[in-house]
Amino acid sequence: MAVRPSILGIDGPEPLARSLRDAQYIADEGLSTAAYLALALGKPLLLEGAPGVGKTEAAKAIASVLGRELIRLQCYEGIDAAAAMYEWNFPRQMLAIRQAGEGYVNLYADDYLIARPLLLALQEPRARVLLIDEIDRADPEFEAFLLEFLSDFSISIPERGTIRAAEPPVVLLTSNRTRELHEALRRRCVYHWIGYPDPALEAQIVMMRASSVAQETAHRVTAAVNRLRAEPLAKPPGVAETVEWAEAATLLHNQGAAWPAAFARAIGVALKDQDDLAFTAPRLDQLITGAA
Ligand SMILES: Nc1ncnc2c1ncn2[C@@H]1O[C@H](COP(=O)(O)OP(=O)(O)OP(=O)(O)O)[C@@H](O)[C@H]1O
Ligand SMILES: [Mg+2]
Known part of the structure; x- marks a missing residue:
């Protein structure tokens, strides 16, 4: 397995975690260990986890650390292969034919080619990170097609020939696990499950993302969110909800507004499901304060 020379500037999971911060x-x-290994071994990183735990944001941060475009x-x-790879700009081709009259027009020139993400990622791989977001929403057929793409990093355009990446792009995949992914796709990747952060870590995230929020508020909100997540809710709050709830209650x-009441009044920022709201309403203050 080839270690990528281009990421050797990051020499280990801890330096990577510091750069991500x-x-x-x-x-x-x-x-940070899974991400480091995926980068070092040149394998795709598959991140699975509940909605709002920071999967997409992790990919953005990794691209930023590598100084590459996402x-x-x-x-x-x-979603089909055309939407993922490339399409011909049919209206523009028609217009060109009309304007050319009897003259010659190359309908397969760059002007008429609309590159979609997979083609874009191959064109300048050194400069790019490819995020295949929410792969579980695509059909299994599309997953099979992706598997092929990830094995040879080339796209064949019948009118133009095969476009191959000089160096495979860094690839990150995310899934909310609404369905199981194919075994063959998993095998190709380094896998990491992102769980909800522990309350101390989540409080750090809140303070990093929302500068208006006081430290004490950040700790209160993460403790409350932790209690809410232990309830049988249809849509437990993600990290984004925690950050916004802290901001809204601060506002x-x-x-x-006094303290527990400020959180209770802003509950619509944390819980966004009527059944969840109705279920928690009778004990909301207890859930917020942790009082028995
Ligand atoms: N570890 C983290 N560090 C900093 N911010 C985080 C972290 N985790 C989550 N966040 C915050 O939570 C927000 C939501 O995260 P993100 O959109 O990445 O979640 P997701 O897992 O992709 O959710 P979905 O499955 O709904 O797409 C981010 O915009 C960011 O503000
Ligand atoms: Mg996402």
Whole structure:
């Protein structure tokens, strides 16, 4: 397995974690180790976890640390190879034919080629990080196609020939685990499950992301969120909700609301599901303060 010379400037998981922190991302030891190994071994990094635990943000921070541009392929149900690789600009081709009249026009010139994320990532791989976001939303057929792409990093355009990456791009995949990914795809990657951060770490994230929030508020909010996540909720709050809840409660507090009440009044920032709100309403103050 070839160690990538280009990332040797980062010599280990700890230096990587420090650089990620400079890029506003707090990675625990598990994540920084998996990310470091994926980069060093030249393998894709597959990040799985519940919504809002920081998967996409981790990819952005890694790209920033590497000083590379992030190319993002957002997956969705029904996404196909054309949407992921390239498309011909049909209206523009038609216009060119009309304007050329009897003359010659090369309909397969760059002017008519719309590069989508996978092609973009191959064109200047040294400068890029490819994020394949929410792969679990795509159909299994698309996953099989991706597997092929990840094994040879080339795209064949019948009218133009094969475009191959000089050096494979750094690839990061995320999944919310709405379905199991194919075994063959997993095998190709370094895998890491991102769980909810422990309250102390999450408080650091809150203070890093929301400068208006006092330290005590950050600790209160992460403790409350931790209690909410232990409840059987349909949509437990992610880290983004924690940050916003702390900000929202701080705002109300600055306008005169007292403490537990400020959190309770801003609950719509943390819980965004009517059943969850109804379920927690009778015990909300207890859940917020931790009082028995
Ligand atoms: N470890 C972290 N360090 C700093 N900020 C974080 C961290 N984890 C999460 N965040 C914050 O939480 C927000 C949400 O994270 P992100 O969008 O990456 O979650 P996700 O796992 O991709 O969620 P989804 O599955 O909904 O796409 C980020 O914008 C960031 O502000
Ligand atoms: Mg995401």
